[in-house]
Amino acid sequence: MSPSAGDLLVEQIAPRLSTMIPKVVKPVGGEDAEELIQDAIVTAAQMLHRVEEQGKSVTPGNIAYYVILHMKSGRRSQGSSRVDTMATGTQLDHKSSVLSFEEEVGWDPELDAPITLGDLLASEHEDPSMVAARNMDWELFIRTHDYRYGIMVKGMVEGQSLKAPAERSEHLYASLYGLKEKMSEDVREYLGDEALADSVKLPRWKACINRDREKTACRADRRRL
Numbered sequence: 001m002s003p004s005a006g007d008l009l010v011e012q013i014a015p016r017l018s019t020m021i022p023k024v025v026k027p028v029g030g031e032d033a034e035e036l037i038q039d040a041i042v043t044a045a046q047m048l049h050r051v052e053e054q055g056k057s058v059t060p061g062n063i064a065y066y067v068i069l070h071m072k073s074g075r076r077s078q079g080s081s082r083v084d085t086m087a088t089g090t091q092l093d094h095k096s097s098v099l100s101f102e103e104e105v106g107w108d109p110e111l112d113a114p115i116t117l118g119d120l121l122a123s124e125h126e127d128p129s130m131v132a133a134r135n136m137d138w139e140l141f142i143r144t145h146d147y148r149y150g151i152m153v154k155g156m157v158e159g160q161s162l163k164a165p166a167e168r169s170e171h172l173y174a175s176l177y178g179l180k181e182k183m184s185e186d187v188r189e190y191l192g193d194e195a196l197a198d199s200v201k202l203p204r205w206k207a208c209i210n211r212d213r214e215k216t217a218c219r220a221d222r223r224r225l
Contacts, residue, residue, distance in 0.1 A: 005048045012060035013044050017067060025071045028088045029098035042077035043067050141190050149183050 001009075017040045022033040025040075044067045051058050074080070074089035082089035085096045101118030108115050142150040155161075188195070 001045065001049045002052060005052055008060060009041070009045055009048055013048075013063050013067075014041050016060065016064040017041055017044065020064070020068060021071065024068060028074070028091050029086070030100075031088070036071060039077050040067050040071050043070055043075075046077060137191060141187065145186055145190075146179070146183070148179055149186075152180060152183060 018037050021037045021040050025036050027033065027036060044063050047063055047066065048058075070080075074082070074087070074092040076088055079087065080089060081087040082093060082095075084090055086098065090096045091098065099117055101116060103117045104114040105117050106115040107113075138153065142153065
């Protein structure tokens with residue numbers, strides 16, 4: 001883009017877009033007016049660059065007019081897809097929609113507080129990524145240490161006492177008890193001293209959800225007083 005075209009964009013086109021975009025272009029999904037204005041200016045710059053390359057002359061009003069038409073139809077500076085789930089055009093065609101996790105979808109009479117979309121989508125189960133990482137750690141540990149550790153760990157997972165693995169592996173209970181102590185030392189050395197604390201630590205995303213629920217419960221309690 002030439003300096004003269006740049007001056008035209010900054011001094012005449014951008015002010016028009018800043019005035020008109022909030023009035024005539026409806027934000028879609030997570031968009032806001034400021035974001036739409038910035039996107040419209042980028043689109044105007046792209047148009048100016050193309051017409052300049054083609055040797056055509058345009059007025060600031062022409063560029064602003066066509067940019068606004070683009071924005072209203074769902075086209076943005078970085079794309080005009082109408083099949084991408086998150087695309088503006090797809091949402092304008094009512095084929096998809098983007099909602100905030102704070103969107104209210106119901107009311108909890110017990111807490112006397114709204115139920116949000118985030119509450120419905122939040123799983124109460126353990127984080128799958130943590131489960132997978134833990135399984136990988138244990139598999140590698142057992143594979144690189146005494147094979148009897150695997151027998152003992154399997155028994156612990158099944159909620160059995162040390163006696164059951166001793167009977168299955170034909171080892172004396174006392175010898176397996178000593179082996180259990182050694183396994184404890186090996187695990188601490190292999191996984192680190194913070195392994196136990198890390199295993200019971202809540203994922204950050206779940207901690208944030210719990211914090212919001214606790215705040216809601218506290219507000220409900222204050223209303224009852």
